[in-house]
Amino acid sequence: MTRLAWSEVPRSQVERFAAVALNESADLAETILRQIRHDFPRLRLVDNESGEPKALVGIRRAIEGFVQHLTADAAAPLVPSEVFQEFGRGEGLNGRSLDSLQAIYRLGVRLAWRRFAEIGQQVDIAAPAMYELAESGFKYLDGLVEQSVRGYAEAAARQEGERLRQQRKLIDALLSSRHTDPAQALRERAARIGWELPATIAVGMLIRPAPEAVPPALGQDILLDMESEQPRLIIPAPDTPGRADHIRRATLGWTGAIGPPVPLTAAPASLRWAESAVLLIEDGLLPGGEVQHCTDHTEKLILLPGHELINATASRSLTPLQDLRPAQARRLADTLLAWIETSGGAPEVANRLGVHPQTARYRLRQIRELWGDTLDDPDHRFQMLLVLRSQRLRGELPDCTD
Incomplete structure (x- = not known):
């Protein structure tokens, strides 16, 4: 953004503004954090190695980074990326959305701007220049949010990766033929990904x-x-x-x-x-x-999967067909299957095959001559039914059931 009004502010005034703001940055950070804790009582604060809340450190560094760039001839303030990425990661790892974090940021910027406006009046900086500074402050806020979103996305990806890992473990346990995991262990695995058995x-x-x-x-x-x-x-x-x-x-x-x-x-x-x-x-x-x-x-x-067994059974139960010409063997196999499926006589078989009843009668006599009394054995008929239906499913016999 081209800051015309701010560029016309004498450097001495800018330096006075920055000096006052930096001198008050620690107290301002305390004030902001106190208000945040008041407005967001459920906010969980984490301390750093020195026992100082990380949020307080982040607020102070954000204030200092914004103010210091005013006298450093920098095009834009440097965002303390790691601090705010960590805030985003914390929200993601704790299962919260970024909405509350952005609301906290907006509150912090509003409070900081309120004090900056007072300092601007103290050092006689014109209102138009301060308006431009406010716009720069909200652009700076966008940078803070961007870093937090990055951290949040990183945490979400890590969590999703862990969930998928636990999910694969659960799938492996469920599909294991040995069932090494007892019911309680399965329940615990399922609970880790929020899945109810x-x-x-x-x-x-x-x-x-x-x-x-x-x-x-x-x-x-x-x-x-x-x-x-x-x-x-x-x-x-x-x-x-x-x-x-x-x-x-x-x-x-x-x-x-x-x-x-x-x-x-x-x-x-x-x-x-x-x-x-x-x-x-x-x-x-x-x-x-x-x-x-x-x-x-x-x-x-x-x-179909047991075709080796079916083929072996076919060589035994359909032995009479082996000495016939292929076309004749196929016609008699069609007729035999139709007869077993319909449990009827020549008219029913003819209707199923779409042939003349006399043709069906002739073929049935041939079948009786070939198999004899074996056709009266229910178990043998069932074997032939399985073999012939398997052949039909594989396209070796026409489908007369449509």
Whole structure:
């Protein structure tokens, strides 16, 4: 700011003003702190190594820094940055907002300016020049606030970093298959981040859309571990109304899976289902581009991951098909699955397959010839049902259920 009126004040007057103000800086600081303590009775003051309140030291240094620059040919007063950054850090570490601290600063500047105005009259400095000095004082206040905001942000980042560290520890404890932490230890871990242990949870696993993807904007009560290669999340009370919609909105653009709701102690089981679903997504057997719920894909999650076992079972329960031509074997497999699923005769099978009843009847006779009395064994039919549905899920058989 160009201070035209102040620049015209004779240097002798400026020096007299500065001398009086500096001489009174200690008493003025005491007066300001006393008023602050009166107006803010809950303010917690911390002493330095000498037993002097740090706030008092800060006020005195702020006054002295502002006054000294008037005679030092400096463009702007030097803000005692470390002192006021520490004030900001203190507010942040104690969980308070900066509003009260800024109110305290404004009170201090108002009281200081009241005394400066009196000193200006004593040394005959013209009012316009003092108005400009007041503007400079409030600009100086902005600098003090800026330093406190910096300290506050530093403290907030440190606290958030510590919270995330404790949160990851809690997630690891909940998902540990060994359950080394007893219930009381889990409660204590949860209390450190203000998280109440729920009765039921669901565990999710995400696939990053990009290395530097912005984390999903999930609610505070949903635990999220972004440090893992595949981020994990723990959802408390997953059946709460609106919870699924919130997660869907928050994870737009992400791919992943959420395991079934389970009791808190069964969290590793929910994670295992989520991991299985993610593997199926990566193999293209479940849709990507969104976060899937395992309970929406029960059949696929049960049948598809165990394809080695299914294939071994198929070689035994579908042995009669092995000697047939591939096209014929496929047609009979389609018909066999339709017959097991409908528990009906040729008309029901024909309707399901979209073929003529006579065609269905012919195929059913072939199936009876191939398998004989084995078809009357419920356990064997169930095995064939599992094998054939697994093949259909993998696209090896057409889906006739639509």
